[in-house]
Amino acid sequence: MPLGQKFDTLKFAWRFFWLPKAAVADCNSQIMRALSETLWNVASPREIARASTIEQHRSALAQNQREVEFLDFGAGARAEGYPSQDIDAGVGSKRRISEITLASKSPFWGRLLYKIVRLTGARNCVEMGTSLAISASYIASALPRDGKLITMEGAPAVADIAADTLRTLVPDREVEICVGPFQDTLGDVLEKMAPIDFVFIDGHHEQAATEGYCRQLLPHMQRRGVMVFDDIRWSPQMLLAWKNISNSIAGTCLDLGSVGIVLLA
Numbered sequence: 001m002p003l004g005q006k007f008d009t010l011k012f013a014w015r016f017f018w019l020p021k022a023a024v025a026d027c028n029s030q031i032m033r034a035l036s037e038t039l040w041n042v043a044s045p046r047e048i049a050r051a052s053t054i055e056q057h058r059s060a061l062a063q064n065q066r067e068v069e070f071l072d073f074g075a076g077a078r079a080e081g082y083p084s085q086d087i088d089a090g091v092g093s094k095r096r097i098s099e100i101t102l103a104s105k106s107p108f109w110g111r112l113l114y115k116i117v118r119l120t121g122a123r124n125c126v127e128m129g130t131s132l133a134i135s136a137s138y139i140a141s142a143l144p145r146d147g148k149l150i151t152m153e154g155a156p157a158v159a160d161i162a163a164d165t166l167r168t169l170v171p172d173r174e175v176e177i178c179v180g181p182f183q184d185t186l187g188d189v190l191e192k193m194a195p196i197d198f199v200f201i202d203g204h205h206e207q208a209a210t211e212g213y214c215r216q217l218l219p220h221m222q223r224r225g226v227m228v229f230d231d232i233r234w235s236p237q238m239l240l241a242w243k244n245i246s247n248s249i250a251g252t253c254l255d256l257g258s259v260g261i262v263l264l265a
């Protein structure tokens with residue numbers, strides 16, 4: 001097992017074994033199964049084959065030195081010191097595809113997303129933050145034949161590469177990429193996809209935005225739907241967003257380190 005993956009597994013194991021007993025008891029058994037199968041690396045031959053194809057594609061992207069225009073609507077732009085009014089319009093810069101690949105979830109977390117979608121039988125799925133569609137490929141691979149994923153991305157050039165990834169890796173599943181800032185596109189996506197069974201929020205990474213998207217999503221979520229928040233420890237503000245969400249939401253919240261999962265009541 002590569003070192004990065006061992007590290008992800010150890011950090012996850014630490015959080016998993018210390019999950020509050022009440023949260024574990026409240027949790028749907030399929031979610032607990034997804035967590036423990038990810039930890040112990042239990043996988044069906046189908047899952048192993050899917051993951052291996054996705055990882056081969058990731059390796060090819062990680063070696064691609066072509067530069068593309070990256071239009072950033074998220075906290076990354078703010079971290080680089082751009083003024084707010086510029087960020088609202090999107091901050092453009094040139095990035096190598098190899099560099100963009102680094103923002104994708106690792107194989108370990110990709111497997112967890114796959115398992116949650118597959119084991120809960122989620123049909124209507126939404127992802128906020130496509131990047132090159134690595135996590136989207138894990139989610140889409142786990143969908144039933146009549147399932148659908150809409151994945152949302154602000155940077156058009158990045159979305160073009162993501163479309164190619166999805167055509168190559170999951171031609172047999174219905175996946176749509178919605179291009180544009182979440183602020184402008186989320187309303188339409190929610191109308192199209194409600195009731196949503198599963199959402200993965202992995203973009204923007206600002207406290208107010210994350211809490212705002214959560215509020216906007218909630219009325220469109222399925223009962224017992226699953227919300228996965230990434231990078232909850234990316235910054236003190238993101239941790240605050242997670243704490244506010246987990247203290248106010250009606251459901252069971254699992255803090256797994258970099259990722260927070262909400263199983264709605």
Ligand SMILES: C[S@@+](CC[C@H](N)C(=O)[O-])C[C@H]1O[C@@H](n2cnc3c(N)ncnc32)[C@H](O)[C@@H]1O
Nearest residue numbers: 073074104105129131134135154181182203204
């Ligand atoms: C961390 S990356 C997503 C990685 C992807 N989920 C994966 O694991 O393969 C976040 C993506 O969200 C996009 N993004 C961030 N803020 C956004 C916003 N406000 N509107 C639209 N896209 C945004 C960025 O352009 C970036 O490609």
